[in-house]
Amino acid sequence: MSIKMEKRRLAIVRYVESHGSCRLETLAQQLNVSVQTIRSDIRFLNESGRVFRTHGGIGAYQRENIGYSSRERQHLVQKEAIGKEAAKLLNGVNSCALGTGSTVEMLAKALQREDPLHVCTNNFHTLIHLCDKPPIVLTVAGGRVRKRDQDVIGGDALLFFKRYRTEIGIVSVGAMSKAGELYDYNDDEVMARQALVGSVKKTVLLVDSSKIGKIAMCQNGSIVDFDYIISDSPPPQECINLLETSETEWVTANA
Numbered sequence: 001m002s003i004k005m006e007k008r009r010l011a012i013v014r015y016v017e018s019h020g021s022c023r024l025e026t027l028a029q030q031l032n033v034s035v036q037t038i039r040s041d042i043r044f045l046n047e048s049g050r051v052f053r054t055h056g057g058i059g060a061y062q063r064e065n066i067g068y069s070s071r072e073r074q075h076l077v078q079k080e081a082i083g084k085e086a087a088k089l090l091n092g093v094n095s096c097a098l099g100t101g102s103t104v105e106m107l108a109k110a111l112q113r114e115d116p117l118h119v120c121t122n123n124f125h126t127l128i129h130l131c132d133k134p135p136i137v138l139t140v141a142g143g144r145v146r147k148r149d150q151d152v153i154g155g156d157a158l159l160f161f162k163r164y165r166t167e168i169g170i171v172s173v174g175a176m177s178k179a180g181e182l183y184d185y186n187d188d189e190v191m192a193r194q195a196l197v198g199s200v201k202k203t204v205l206l207v208d209s210s211k212i213g214k215i216a217m218c219q220n221g222s223i224v225d226f227d228y229i230i231s232d233s234p235p236p237q238e239c240i241n242l243l244e245t246s247e248t249e250w251v252t253a254n255a
Contacts, residue, residue: 008033009041012058013050021059021213052215059215078208078232078255083107085230085253086170086206093167094118097196098126100151100189101172103206105129111136120164122157122192124150139164154188161195169200175214176207178236180223180243183216190220202227209233224248 008031015030016022024042028035042058045051051058083106090096090111098104098121108126111117113135119126122141130136143156152160171193175183182205184190197203205226212233223229223239224246232255235243243250 005041009045012038012041012045016051016058021054021057023057026057059213075208075210075232078210078253079103079106080110081232081253081255082206082208082230084110085251086204087111089168089170089204089228090117095120095166095168097121097161097164097166097169097200098123099169099171099193099196100149100153101206103172103208104170107170107206118166120161120166122152122160122196153192155191157188157192158195161192161199164199166200168202168204169196170204170206171196172206173211175216176212176223177215178213178238180236180239181219182221182223182225183214184218184220185216187218190218194220197225204228204230207231212236223250 011031012027015027024035024038027038031038042051042053046053046058079102082103086107087110094116095118098108098119100123102125104123105125108129111130111133113133116135116137118137118139119130120139121127124140124145127138127140130138141152141157141160143152143160144154145151146153173182173193174185174189177183184193203226205223205228207229209232212231213236222242224242226248228249228251229235230251230253232253234252235250239250
């Protein structure tokens with residue numbers, strides 16, 4: 001392989017990683033080569049597991065999420081709007097389970113209660129906001145702490161959520177394809193989410209628009225596995241038929 005070809009293919013991967021996905025024509029224009037050359041490059045990159053094909057284009061696997069402090073600042077207005085909308089679903093509810101992620105933290109920040117609410121969570125960031133709200137009773141997962149994200153995932157989260165049965169569970173996700181498939185960055189994150197949603201009567205997924213159209217390493221589940229999806233944008237066109245044939249309600253928060 002020539003150095004020129006390797007540099008071009010590396011440029012393709014970096015461009016797609018930064019944009020989530022793109023069309024072949026866009027890459028050809030960006031790199032000043034023919035679409036046929038791009039097709040050849042994509043065939044090689046797809047076979048080597050560095051990108052995946054989409055309808056008319058390609059996408060890149062998101063292999064690791066960025067640090068929590070950086071995530072917390074990104075798309076903050078949108079996440080706050082989602083959190084406020086999600087908080088409405090807890091009106092009249094006596095118990096809930098909250099998962100990991102910065103969007104779930106925004107729900108905890110927005111939550112206002114005058115009557116008791118029992119919250120089970122593996123997300124330490126929610127504690128910062130909920131500890132200052134007297135009507136809320138907190139039960140927190142124990143075990144090995146993921147220091148970077150300040151949460152508990154994997155087997156410890158699985159055992160924790162299996163012990164409790166709450167009325168509603170609210171989680172976020174690492175990425176969502178335009179077809180409605182859900183992704184996380186590792187198996188421990190998937191395990192924690194599965195354990196939470198398996199222990200509740202009603203399920204809610206929070207997903208801000210920056211995650212839509214992206215793919216991470218671990219695929220598990222679909223948007224139609226949830227009772228509610230709350231986002232700051234309408235569902236992708238590719239999801240409309242899927243939602244219409246399901247009982248899932250997509251709620252668009254006004255950012």
